[in-house]
Amino acid sequence: MKKILTLAVAAALASGAAVTQAYEAGDWILRAGAVTVAPDADSDIVDESLPVTVDVDDDTQLSIIGAYMVDPYWGIELLAATPFSHDIDVNEVDAQAGETKHLPPTLSVQWYPRGAADGWQPYVGIGVNYTYFFDEEANSDLEAIVGKADLDLDDSFGLSASAGVDIPLGENWALNAGVWYIDIDTTATVKLKEAGGAKVKFDVDIDPWVYNIGIAYKF
Structure with missing residues (x-):
């Protein structure tokens, strides 16, 4: 995904640099494409009786990103996407602990240093993320070790x-490429059904890099 993003931006810079697309206060920008969540995961050991850690794999979904220009240089962006699905793998052995889905809406304030100028529009931003996990399931590999279990x-x-x-392809259309680093920390709870409902809790730092490549339309 990183190589595709880099090549696409380079091609667009070569072909679209002369196309005008200055931003103005009140502009709405809709970006859509393919977005990959690539966790840089780290976790505590699951339990003293089970001294293993877990990792979280990548997933790619459809991105839907809206931005509003407060003025030519400042905008507010909401990153959204179709639900991501991740396997949770055990690092020390070839096994899966479970799987989960999540939605990670992220609201950012962005600065566009060339917002009032024609041509390509780079931007940087800071923001806040809320990640909602759902449809968590313990995998059969984990249940073979600890028995029937629920994962939360x-x-x-x-x-x-x-x-x-944003690399303009016309007055309103552009090619978009973006990257986010997001602080996502969660506590995993494994409820052991065959041990009187005992619970095992451990922290997981997911902290993904998120890469998007797609198109943008300015309203």
């Missing part, structure tokens, strides 16, 4: 940082 992940609030660029 706490929702997360965290900060984010982002950067991106």
